[in-house]
Amino acid sequence: MLKIVLPKGSLEKATLELFEAADLKVRRDSAVQYKASIVDPRVDEVRILRPQEIPQYVSEGLFDLGITGRDWVEETASSVESLGEMHYSKATSDPVRIIVAVPQASEVESVADLPQGVRVSSEYPELTRRFFAERGIEADIRLSYGATEAKVPDIVDCIVDITETGRALRAAGLKIIDTILVSYTELIVNPESLANPEKAHAMRQLKTLLDGVLEARGKVLVKLNVPKDRLEDLIALLPSMKAPTVNELFGEAGYAVETVVPKATINVLIPALSDAGATDIIEIPIAKIVH
Template identity: 70%
Template sequence: MLKLVLPKGSLEEATLQLFSDADLPVRRSSAVDYRATVDDPRIDDVRILRPQEIPSYVADGLFDLGIAGRDWIEETSSDVVSLGELRYSKATSRPVRIVVAVPQDSAFASLSDLPDGVRVSSEYPELTRRFFADRGVNADVRLSYGATEAKAPDIVDAVVDLTETGRALRAAGLRIIDEILTSYTEIFTNRAAYEDPAKRRAMTQIKTLLDGVLDARGRVLVKLNVGREHLDAVVNLLPSMKAPTVNELWGGEAYAVETVVPKNQINVLIPELLERGATDIIEMPISKIVP
């Protein structure tokens, strides 16, 4: 039913892992094969292509469903229908940012300081031109094929580059003076596919599975036992999505309690639970959370 296109490059490994965790494993003959399959009745065909191209191909109807960053949707001005953000990137769940950066010793402190004719290098030339023009800066924007941060100050005066943490820019001796865009990974379709009820239903179901995986990441299921006299103290300590589940154990003198908690809190939570009277604490991973 659906023709799916997934991003090659920096998002590739994280995207394939997401689909695998969602029980939609992507299979191909080798790591360099651009054709793949997913053993699912909703997906007929899978391609793995550069994310720069994906929004245009989806908008043109060559594929029904695509995944790429918002940065490439904006760069290509592609007319697609977003089904929502998928909050993952190459290394973290944080978004990436497209920023304007200049050398540390540059006299430019803000975008308004940049003179007409300022030389700017970017892998996002169209997005950069629009951004500078909207702010009244006449910039000489030059397409970069990579290593953009290495081109200032000898080749250009400023760069427009993508950053997740800012470390690479700082290491290159650059500082950020403005931000153009915050970009999450998105899943999107074209208008014709979106208007097809069967395809829209299939796409919504797939996104539900992907969202379930992303919602589960960073959370764990905690199970424990606690005596009646300590129940309130333990339950009051527990974070939860709605409310902890509490079931009375045989004999009526103790309870089994379970709840979902953030993984980054568990190292503090477990000792405190023990101090408040909890016993038999079990921490379990979660594959999906579907509200």
């Protein structure tokens, strides 16, 4: 039913891990294969291609849905619909930013300070052209094929580049003077496919699985028993997504409590629960959380 295109390159590993955790394992003969498959009745075909190309192919209807960054949707001005952001990326769960940067020693503090005819290097020529044109700045835009930050100040005056943590820019002696776009990874779909009720239902079902994995990341299920007279004190210790589940134990021997908590706090939480009278404490990994 569905033709899916997934990103090759920096997002590839994280995307394949996400799909496997969602029980949508992507199968291919080798790590360099572009054709793949998912054993699922909703999926007919899978391709793994560069994220720069994905918005256009989805827009043209060659694929029903794909994963790429908002940056490439905007760069290619592709007519696609978004089923929502997927908050994961190659280094962190933070979004990437398309920024304008100049040398740290430059007197330029904002885009308005840049001169007419400013030389700009970028892997996003169309996005860059529109950005400067909207601000009335004539820019000499040079397409970059990588190592963009290495081209100032000798080759160009400023760059438009992507950053996730900012480390590479700082290491190159650059400072950010503006942000053009904040970009998350997105699940994009072809508008005609979304208008097809059967395909739309299948696509949203797949997104439910993927979202469930992302929601569960960094969380664990904690189960424990507690005497009746210690219940309220113990509940006060529990950070939870919602109210904890509390059930009375057989024979009125106390209560069984369970709740979802952040994994990052578990090393402090479990000893505190034990001190508060909890027994039989169990920590359980969570694969998915579907609301």
